[in-house]
Amino acid sequence: MTVQAEPWPLTEEQRDIVALCRQxxxxxxxxxxxxxxxxxxxTPVDVWKKAxxxxxxxxxxxxEVGGGGFTDVFTQCLVQRELCFGDPGIGNLLCSNGFFADPVLALGTADQHARWLTPLVGPDAPMTALATTEPxxxxxxxxIRTSATKVDGGYRLNGQKAWISNAGAAAYYVVFATTDPALRSRGVTAFLVEADSDGLTFGEPMRKMGQRAIVCREIYFDDVxxxxxxxxxxxxxxxxxxxxxxxxSRVVLGAASVGAAQAAYEYARDYARQRIQFDKPIIEHQAVAFRLADMAARIEAAWLLVLHAARVIDTGAEATGLAAIAKLTASETAMFCAWxxxxxxxxxxxxxxxxxxxxxxxxxxxxxxEGTSDIMRLVISRNLP
Known part of the structure; x- marks a missing residue:
């Protein structure tokens, strides 16, 4: 990746993790x-183990649980961009345990943090998954229709999840289920589930257009x-x-999009400098030069939005609309730059x-x-300043 100055100063620790991920x-x-x-x-387990x-x-x-300590969203965005410059699917895979950790940190007790997050540290770290989407x-x-019925000592989960990243490969899952569908959002409850739980089974890997490093499967809950x-x-x-x-996750995935967009831009730029058409490099043709200019401008704007949204989240302020703006802009920038x-x-x-x-x-x-572009526009419209 072409190294540019960041719009905010970085600590020595941040510079070190960025350099590590870039290499x-x-x-x-x-x-x-x-x-x-x-x-x-x-799943590229070999790359996971090296990471x-x-x-x-x-x-x-x-x-506190032995991790790197970069719990701020800003640093996570710096890392995600670097890794996804290498490859979006692999980059998103390597950071996927952060998506599992977010609800554990938000809702879990100190004992739950130790029980479920400490095993994710070190060279033998397992993969994890977040199970939300359903058919x-x-x-x-x-x-959500996956049910959580209260029984003596706990709950019984029944239902089905779809498009779950790392399903079948993950050791632990955060599963979102409802104690009462009539309550809608007020019934949605999060549970920690181990992969070897009785009644938990998985479908075949789903064949996807792209980002194939992250294998998705359906998950079935039968009285778990x-x-x-x-x-x-x-x-x-x-x-x-x-x-x-x-x-x-929308902001962090926005950073992933920026990394992917930057990779596409740099590849196209370098190709345009070398490819000769009509007796000169095609980068000297106005149509190509202007297209590269559009790519560069969109990438810079998307990156500033992503980092701004990350900073706002890190202050603890409400950022739903801003996160949607960052994700929408960055994801559509990635698609434009790839095209x-x-x-x-x-x-x-x-x-x-x-x-x-x-x-x-x-x-x-x-x-x-994490929400289509149409959904992002809906979220933005409902959270206009």
Whole structure:
């Protein structure tokens, strides 16, 4: 990645983690990206283990549980951009334990933090997952139908989740279920579930357009018993924690989009400098130069929005609308830049010989996950200043 000055000063620790991730993206992620994409439904465990060994998979966990201590969203965005410059799917995979940790930190007790987060630290860190989406429930999390029925000593979970990242590979899950569908958001409750729980099963890997490093499956709950000690917060607290998690994840995924957009831009720029057409490099043709200018401008604007939203969240202020603005802008920037890179390379951009066609497939997910662009516009319209 072309190194530019950040709009805010970084601490020495932040500069160190950024440098580590930049090198890891160059040396370990980018060389594996095409093979992982071709493998389609195979999690790149080898890259995960290398990242865990150098502290990338747990950098976002609190120091109190042995993690890297970068619990602020701002630093998480710095890291996410670097890793996703190497490859969006692998980069998002390596930071996925942060999405599991958010509701645990928001609702969990000190004992739950120690029990569920401490094992995620170190070179043998397992993967985790956040189970929210259902076949008939996407962004409308208040309409969750997976049920949590109270029984002696805990709850029984019944239902189905879909499109769950790391399902089947994860050791631990935060599962959002409802104690009463009629209550909608006031019934949504979060539970911690272990992968070997009786009655918990998984579907086959789902074949996806892009970001294939993250394998998704359906999850089935058939009378899965969850002790009351594995409930996060009180009954009905789950929706509030989930909305907070969405604010954070949307901003962090915005940073992922910026990393992907930057990769596409730099590849197209370097190609345009070398490709000769009509006796001169195509970067000297106005149409190509203006397209690259648009890419650069959109990336810079998206990055400033992402970092601004991260700073606001880190102050503890409400940031739902701002997080949606950052995610919408960054994800559509990634898609535009991936398209523009393919366009700049022409027929070669359409070939699997070059990475830009994969990045175009990868970028599309950023306009869908954690709320589609349509949903982001709806959220923004409801949170206008």
């Amino acid at each position: 890891f993206a160059r040396d370990e992620i980018r060389p594996r990206a095409r093979a992982v994409d071709e493998a389609d439904v195979v 865990a060994k150098v502290g990338i998979t747990d950098f976002m966990l609190p120091a 008939g429930v996407g962004s409308d999390a208040a309409s 018993f969850v002790p009351v000690a594995h409930r996060l917060g009180e009954e009905g607290d789950g929706f509030r924690a989930l909305m907070r998690t969405f604010d954070i 523009a890179a393919v366009q700049t390379l022409g027929g070669w951009g359409y070939s699997r010989e070059y990475p830009v066609e994969q990045w175009m497939r990868d970028a599309k997910l950023e306009e869908i996950e």
